[in-house]
Amino acid sequence: MAPMGIRLSPLGIGVFCLLALGVLYHVYSGFLTGRFSAFLLGDPEDSGADGFVDLRELLAVAVKAAELGGVEVKKVRESNLLNEKKKGKTKEGADDKMTRGDLLSNKKMFHLIQNAFPGVQVNTEEVVDADDQEAVSWDRKIPDDIMDVIKSSISVSTDSITIWIDPLDATFEYTENLVTYVTTMVCVAVNGKPVIGVIHKPFSGYTAWAMVDSGSNVKKRSSYNDKTPTIIVSRSHSGVVKDVTRETFGNQTTIISAGGSGYKVLSLLDVTEEGQEHADVYIHVTFIKKWDICAGNAILRALGGRMTTLKGEDIVYTGSDGNEGGLLASIGMDHDALVKKLAEKLPAFGKKSQK
Known part of the structure; x- marks a missing residue:
């Protein structure tokens, strides 16, 4: 008997072609998103290893990292076993403190991001021991919100x-149990520009996040006072800032002294958490580390606000970890007009801040 051949009906051929097109579509989509290896292998740790990263996934991991770090921060504070140490002096001459909360939070946050996106550069405040691994992973689920x-x-x-x-932002306040100022933060910069920002308050559970040109879960307030703005400044060196602020905006200007850059940025937004104060402008006059300000910068950018040096220059989030040019942050205000007002006082201001 002659061997029988396999013959497909026109309907069968059509179904086969549709299936083939579906497979090609998914493969092509995988290439477009830089995720072809993950598509083939199903490996959750391949994110970023193939040369591309999905920012929406990175936002999800950033939120999880901030919240996991916050768990460690809260746990250590409530145990009262801070193991407080001095890392040295800040440029302003204050003690630069580190606690067990800083270290454990840093370890969780760093390894979660590195394990999920092994090809991405991560800059973090505390030193990470390469041999001290943390078995923390991302389940690849993007939250519904x-x-x-x-x-x-x-x-x-x-x-x-x-x-x-x-x-752990606001470590000094953390050691004093002023926990309303404490935040954990993650920022993603693309080509030096802050694009994703996450600010988490461990002791209330509140998390603000935003992605530039995409959306956020927080919003700006309905109004701001540009005539006599409320200014928020650092608790650790508020004297000189208060002087130049009153010279610039008048003696009736309200000035709030607060801890933590994350807290200060949230003060500019529509955040109604217990203990959260509100201001119209955030001013910082001396050197500040980029991990302190990058997340807040991204959130403000996403909402139409700005964070610059005191001279109105954009802050670039690559290279060195410090910003030498001071800080001016606002939203719902004429930022350039604020820069111009401050510029008239900057020469005298610089001399005072060096004393």
């Missing part, structure tokens, strides 16, 4: 990304 706001994936080159982690 992020999916509801950011509808589609955004793929960028892994090489263009720098991540800045602050595992």
